[in-house]
Amino acid sequence: MRGRPAPAPLPSTTFRDDEKVFSHGGYQLLDAIAVPRFGDTRYWPADCIGCPANRKPSDWRFVFPQDDPLINLQLREYCFALLNPSHRVLRKSLIFLSAVPLSVATINPSMMEIRKVMHWGREQGLPADLGLWDPEDWHEAIAHKASQVEGAKTVAFHLTAIRRLRQLTAVITGISAFDDPWDDETAEAIGAKAYDEDSPSRDTLATPAIPPQTWWPLLRGAWTYIHTFAPDIFRWRDHFAQQMEPRPDAPRSTSARPTRAEETDTLLEEWLSTPGNAVPVHEADYQNTNAGTPMWTALSKMVTGGRSMNIFGATNTSSRPEQRRAIVLAAIGEGRVATVKAGVGRGRGFTAPSYIAPGTGPGVTQAQLDDDVRQWLADPSTLVPVHATDDHGKAGEPIWAMAARMIWGPTPPETHRKRYAKRFDLRHRTGAARGRMLMEAVAAGRAVPVDLGVGMGWRAYPLPCPDAARIQREDGTSAPWRTQISAAELAFELHMLRAAVYVFVSALTLMRDSEVQEIQRDAVRTYFGSPAVVSRKTKMDPARPELYWWIIEPVAEALAVLEQLSWHPTHLFVALAPPTGKQPHSEPGVHSEVEIDFFINGINTIAHRHGLAKIPPSHVRSHMFRKTMAQLAGREPDSEIALGLQLKHAARRAVANRITQA
Template identity: 85%
Template sequence: MRKSLIFLPAVPLAVATINASMLEIRKVMRWGREQGLPADLGLWDQEDWHEAIVHKASQVEGAKTVAFHVTAIRRLRQLAEVITGISPFDDPWGDETAEAIGAKEYDEDVPCKDTLATPSIPPETWWPLLRGAWTYIHTFAPDIFRWRNHFAQQREPRPDTPLSTSARPTPAENTDTLLEEWLSAPGNAVPVHEVDYQNTKAGTPMWTALSKMVTSGRTMNIFGSNNTSSRPQKRRAIVLAAIGEGRVAIATAGVGRGKGSTAPSYIAPGTGPGVTQEQLDDDVRRWLADPSTLVPVHTTDDHGKTGEPIWAMAARMIWGPPPLGAHRKRYAKRFDPRQRTGAARMRLLRQAVAAGRGLPVDLGVGVGWRAYRLECRDAAHIQREDGTSEPWRTQISAIELTFELHMLRAAVYVFVSALTLMRDSEVQEIQRDAVRTYFGSPAIVSRKTKMDPARPELHWWIIEPVAEALAVLEELSWHSTHLFVALAPPTGKQTHTEPGIQSEAEIDFFINGVNTIAHQHGLAKIPPAHVRSHMFRKTMSQLAGREPDSEIALGLQLKHAARRSFANRTTQAYAQMDASWAKEFDTELQQAAARKLVDLLRGRRQGERVAVGPGAARLHAGLDKVIATIDNDPQLRAQIADERVEEALLADEFPNLHLGTVNHCMFDAPQAECQDELPEEQRGLAPLIGACQPARCRNSTITRAHAPYWVAEEDDLTALSKDPRLSPPNREAVFVRLADVQRITRALEEEGTA
């Protein structure tokens, strides 16, 4: 690279950026083949490159996408010297920036180029997606964690489970320490042979028995003479020194093959007097005493075992996993019909099955005890569509629990991504104890990674439900630092512990999962839609963008750089409303307007004149029509106390009502004064708020709630009209405006109740 005079930045590009650049180059090459251009991109003329950019601009939305295309070509030009099959070529655009090229080539006739190609998530998908995620986080998570702990106990060895002599070798350093501690104990003595035995002379230490005593049965050869290491010899020397000090226990034995030895011997825990048959019986009775316990039984098979308890699975549930090595057979005999105690325990389980406490388990799926279904008596209750309340789960197996744990992790990712406006990489960089206080408000601390090699630690403000979601994820994650990791730590030969998940697969898994179990868990189905992490930022931005003075807050939350204290044009592009959400908000406003009219409807029913202004007669006529509709329909009259009925009728009667601070507008384009200020082709779409004439327009109505604003404006205009500094034209304009305002205030005074 240096020989070709190519010097790249010390900090390499992100893999995602490199991959995206390669995809752009592939598109350029494909377009070139279609145009019959040379396969060697270095042989293209400058006009060819300009045509390629023009073609790109016609295929995408947004100048920034075109600019990235230009940047990818420039990266290719930089490396052309060392790429086979591409001749070096000059920059087709000289010193012009990629942003300027994208803005120029995208569409010079469009006055605003600050749009995003990123689509938003449709509202019909957005709302059930968030509600489903929050239900998992807030309602289902406590149950999922409780069941996880229960099944974890089935995987953990019981304290009385014997260890195999071949299980988990002890490190050499720890073995030396164990030997020193054992010899330092006052009551311990080295067992030695009393008489000669085969090739062993009397007085020789019993090395195998001593190994078991020192390591609690883990190994029998810590003094092995065939070991190439010097440690066994050193350990033998230590033991012989102890014998020289008189620390000896002579093992008496009979003549011949050594039967009848009374030498000290190692007794594995769980195989001697420590675990009696009575204790095993008590374990079975204690397990069956729990009313939620169901005995696993065979389903239909070819051996006539239908309804018969699955003894190995029941043993695991009572005593934990079976041990390894020689003690496994002894464990299996705890349910042995040939032994009196084993047969008695089997009768207890069969009696429970006969009493209706059997649970069929299909072992054909090849998962053994993990197919056992636990009774979920304390599961959270959910509201069904028919108004009934039921547990969201009645039974669950270890296999199904793995699915629910995955759904919970996916729910947290969806919820946090949607409500924080963080990028995918920033969400996945969240670590433990990430919830802080920032300028007096709760916030998440994470790292901004996009195009910033320094990876600064930044803050994103959050609401309380997001903090709850992260608390759930902290309990779910096993990783020491990061939260979004694999569901289980690596085991065996697996060594990969890097944090991170595949966000695309996670989102798809959650949506598909909800749609699969929606009818069981009481969730609403999510309409199929393409949902990705960057679409959460766009959707939430346009929702937040409707709030007053939202641009600055959005710019800070989105981490958009700005050279002044206002958000830049990128933030405005994120907050730009699309058609699907505009319709959603129109419906919401229509319903809000109907709710506002309910009080006016009840006042009108009492005979009041509830509004004044040029449009008051239309409003009164519409309210009277709704009242007549209710009075003439017995079914509607019976539901007069139900506001939802009134809201529905009012929404149909006033579909274009726009609520305002100083008046309400029953928008009818031909009568609207504001439409006269617009070009002919733009009229009739929506009210023009800035050109509203509330005292003159026949669409305008003023209610009692608006009166304080009109009275205050009358006082201000009256005081202003007395200012001697006003010029005659300005004074005349004030008097004209004052006359309009007084027309309304006088009407409000005359109506009294209006």
């Protein structure tokens, strides 16, 4: 059964369907990205003006309802008018808005509020023309909103959206002009009344400052991570990354992409031209195979590196296999032969020995494996991973697979992880001998318990780090900030380092969250003879111009650290890991509130180990950094001296900086 088709869209009496949505607001349009048109009734993506790094792509678009053509048209007209405040139709209708349009991040939720008002009116049986509502209906709409949400600010935003609609009724189809039901009363006061709160005073600051008892430990902790811990974190990251690289003798995949015919011919020529390579032939008669017959299956795997076992098999469509066999027989005639005795009892129809991948066959002898274990244990800092819990009675027993990984490197994804662990198989003489080496080290106290129940496997294995930076503790003693670290713990430290840079840069540059997250590589410049960081201004400016913010040397060091942490080709604040095959792309940007909370909670969790002061729990957000710095520079005693110490040369240039205007 097919779904019911969507109702036909209604035409607008004020705007043409072919008009570009972003055309009369001073927008800086990006090349090669289509600009949505007013006639697009489903959604308007705003990618053409660039999505700020601190916004999700899913939030940077307008989505319109499809069930009611009239509401769809009205919401499109509402958004189009706010996105194009200098449009000739608005001026002709005596609607004069600010020349700088509101942000997509403001218009989109405002449109959603209008949609909720319309839906509530339909449920109450009110006229579809909102201009025909009585003042009492509007007061009930506000009371209903207050019953659904918490906070006077949310109600105030809801009311502001209604007032914007009232201002635009001349260009919105099907809505008559109506008077303001709340007269000149402010939206904040109306929101407060909806909750029986006292009306906000004009002297009340909407953005509070960060308390000093939180501000200073927060900045000191961030700077410690940037200046002291970062070199260690990067060194350990490189160490674990090197461990993740497969060793040259790691088993190769037998399920890789099959070779093409031309590639196979080239591989055969290269293999036969390599000195020392000899064609394996049967030493004795075996079942239906005569002595001296080439072992075609084994040779196929040798030539292709295990990717094919039938490059010499006869086919009805190609003569290449016959030509390859002729080349091999010619090599045998030249004496390039190695006789092999085929195994017995390996299954019916067996005509060739199984192919053994490089690194696991005759190329790696048992004596070499024994030497690898002895060499690994020869390092006094080596600890053998053992089971931390008594699951299945294995507490204190070596974790064979993890030990094998530490000795011989990681197994490739297509190789079963137990393959290396069989090198410690206690049922065989050689494996038991190597296993006894590990158990003797455990008996000598060289063991570290690893809890595999956390699901991290080898990532939970801790490695000693004797070269860690030393820190001064509160009791006056000096000690390394870490004595050991695992791959799982390193992931935590990398996240802490990124959060520390965000906190530090936001606090000491007076940049907004959107401006901080737009910082790209090589952003530190010289501006009027002083160091500065360049970024894009996105708030209240659709052209997104590049601006400069003067900085001090520690901020430049923090950005240099972030450049080492970021993998993105342009932006610095991005996800910690690059996208994988299942995630083809990753947009730049982080969640500022998550970064701040993660850093504060992280400091309070590890403060006793890292020698840092705990941060009193408090509400900290990115916009509060600007207010706190402004108060430090303008309200504290000796603020001029404090400003000179905090911003140094930036204070001398303050008269030319845009922050002076605020």
